[in-house]
Amino acid sequence: MKLYWCPGTRSFSALWLLEEAEARYERELIDIRAQMQDTDDFRRINPMGKVPVLVDGKAVVSEQGAICVFVADRMPQAGLAPAPEDPLRGPYLKWLFFVGNCIEPAYMQAHLGFTATKSQAAWGSHGLVVDVLDGALRDGPWILGERFSAADIMIGCAVWFGLAFGLLEERDSFLAYRKRCMARPGFQRADRIEKAGA
Ligand SMILES: N[C@@H](CCC(=O)N[C@@H](CS)C(=O)NCC(=O)O)C(=O)O
Structure with missing residues (x-):
């Protein structure tokens, strides 16, 4: 490769x-x-x-x-991936897609400061994306719970980037998750x- x-x-x-x-x-x-x-x-x-x-x-x-x-x-x-028959396969794919479909446009919205209604914007709003992500990372340790997966690589990079560029508030869930990601060999x-x- x-x-x-x-x-x-x-x-x-x-x-x-x-x-x-x-x-x-x-x-x-x-x-x-x-x-x-x-x-x-x-x-x-x-x-x-x-x-x-x-x-x-x-x-x-x-x-x-x-x-x-x-x-x-x-x-x-x-x-790095739950098998197709594993119930975690759905959430795994959801979080992988969530980065490009919701987090990235939400960051762009925060950066450019434009407004859109929840029904106009596929990602809802920056605040909604941040709250949903916060809720999903609060228990941890990983986005699927106990199991680390490739979805954590996507979400981990998005959290790292958001914190680094002030596009994500420094909430405890994000800071702790970034720390766990960065500790991985x-x-x-x-x-x-x-x-x-x-
Ligand atoms: N949608 C792409 C985005 C990749 C992307 O934006 N790459 C940037 C670097 S962060 C790039 O190559 N920029 C060069 C350019 O646009 O000229 C992905 O998720 O892989």
Whole structure:
């Protein structure tokens, strides 16, 4: 497998995922600050011109959530996804999708300060998303309860990002969850790779 990645970007989720899964993979730096994402070569891999992208043989996967599902299913021995017949499979998919469908637009709303009614906005509102996430993380330790999964990599990165950029209030649930995520050896390995590559 090959990961197209850039330090200090959303591609951290894919790096953490691959480290958590103890996957064998190579990395190729796409320095978005040097506009490498806009070269013809990279646009052929991802027409969106965005990292992360994972290539596994003939499979080319972009979008963080899709990369999570792909790797967790491809490497079941890593135990990062509940099996399809497991009752936790539904909540697992829900939280994976919640990041792109609800958290990201809610952050953008908080950043740009635009208003929309709950029925206009698919994510409801920034306040609603924050309260729902807070409620889901209050008991812990993970978003599915006792079991860590690839959904924690997506949610963990979103919480980390939200706290770092003031898009998420410093509630106890978020701070404790971020601490648990950062204590994981897979997170720490990914963090070292990021820092060395930055
Ligand atoms: N929807 C994508 C978003 C990825 C994304 O926004 N990547 C940013 C870095 S954080 C990027 O590559 N930006 C380069 C650009 O837009 O020129 C995902 O979830 O993977």
